[in-house]
Amino acid sequence: MQLQEFSNRTPDVWGQAPLEEWRDRLQSVCGRFNPFGWEKRAVVNGGVSLSNAAGVEVVQVATDVEAVRRDERDIRRDYGEHFFLLVQLQGTCGIEQRGRQNTILPGDCILVDSSLPSNFYFQGRFSNHLSVHLPRQLLLAEKPNDFEISRRLAADDPMSTMLRALVAKMLQTSSGHKRSAELRQLFLQATRQAFAVDVPDTPLCPRDRASGRLELARALVDRHLTDESLTPQWLATRLGVSMRTLQEDFSAIGTTVTYFIRDRRLHLARDRLVEKQRGADDGTIAQIAYSSGFNDISYFNRCFKKAFDCSPKEVVRR
Structure with missing residues (x-):
């Protein structure tokens, strides 16, 4: 399938980079994702590049690792x-x-969740x-917020077509454009609708194992x-x-239930403050x-300062 809207991102020839250099670039923009070379190959065909699309980070990942x-x-x-x-442009x-x-x-x-383990397989073929x-x-702050993670939207699905069109439009829009805030909100809502589950509160994992309970607890915290x-x-x-059982589950990952909920809420507040700074949220x-x-509010300010080493006012002023 030819994606004309992304033709400038599908060159005929790609450069090469040492595997370690490619890994460092990937981790600098996406976090701790660890690549493994194909058949001990020490170079990677492809690259990793970061773009700002209407105020949203978009990373292009081209590779032929294992x-x-x-x-x-x-x-x-x-x-x-x-x-x-993820929007696939070339290969599989x-x-x-x-x-x-x-x-x-x-x-x-x-849609991939960075808070859960994941594997990406290329088997030495270019992708x-x-x-x-x-x-x-920010994505979870509004309904529907019960997403079906790792569900493929086929290229001919109308929702997939709409998401690709929005990504292409955002890549043509600077973060300072007067319509960028509305475009971001439209994209968030489209993503919510595209991956919403049919039955709300569907159990996401078994409850009889600590790891399963913990995953479901995380999902419930996010949803509510x-x-x-x-x-x-x-x-x-x-x-x-x-x-006691719940506290033991969270203790196994080095935190408490109370801290986990507070941390999630602080990240939501920070994301909303950033949107306020960009003019997309007019709330105090x-x-x-x-x-x-x-x-x-006093408790919120103290926790925010401790978590992000700056005050809410400083975020807005930036």
């Missing part, structure tokens, strides 16, 4: 606060996440795709992040476990704090 992997250790060392919308890419396997072809789209980095909590009812006790009740800092799940 695979790229991200495990729990990588996630703990590199907090995953993004969903990656096999993707495995949450027990689901898909192969995407040119024109296909798929070229765009990765649109969507702030996790701004609800006043979201507390550690509410979460334990939804999962059908005791508070206090309104943004309240709408992100905080009910004490």
Whole structure:
């Protein structure tokens, strides 16, 4: 399938780079994703480039490595606060996440969660795709926010066609353009609709294993992040476990339930403050704090300063 809207991103000839250099570039813009060379090949055909599309980061990843992997250790060392919308331009890419396997072809789209382990398979064949980095909590802040991760949207699916068109338009729009904020919001809403599950609150994983409970707990926190009812006790009740069991599950990844919820809410508030700075959100800092799940402004300011080493006002001023 020829994608005319991305013809300038599918050159006939690609350069080469040492595997380590290609890996360093990938990790600098996408986080801790670890490539493995094909048959001990020390060079990579392709490249990694970062673009600003209406204020959203878009990374082009072209490669012929064997695979790229991200495990729990990588996630703990590199907090995953993004969903990656992948748009395949050339070749094929096999993707495995949450027990689901898909192969995407040119024109296909798929949503990947950077907070979960993932595997990307190339098997030495050339692949070229765009990765649109969507702030996790900003995407989850509005309904529908129950996404079906790692579900392939075929190239001829109308939603896939719409997402590709929006990405192409955003790549032609600077972050300072007067319509960039509206374009970002349109793209977020289109992504929500494209990957929404048919049945809300569908269990995402088994509850009889600690890892399964933890994954479902993360999903429930994301889905109900701004609800006043979201507390550690509410979460334990939804999962059908005791508070002690829930605390032990989170302790295994070096945190507590309370801290996990607060951290997610802080990232949502930061993303909204950035949008305010760009002119896309006209709410006050206090309104943004309240709408992100905080009910004490002084407490919010202290936590924000500690988490991001700057105050909410400094984010807006930047």
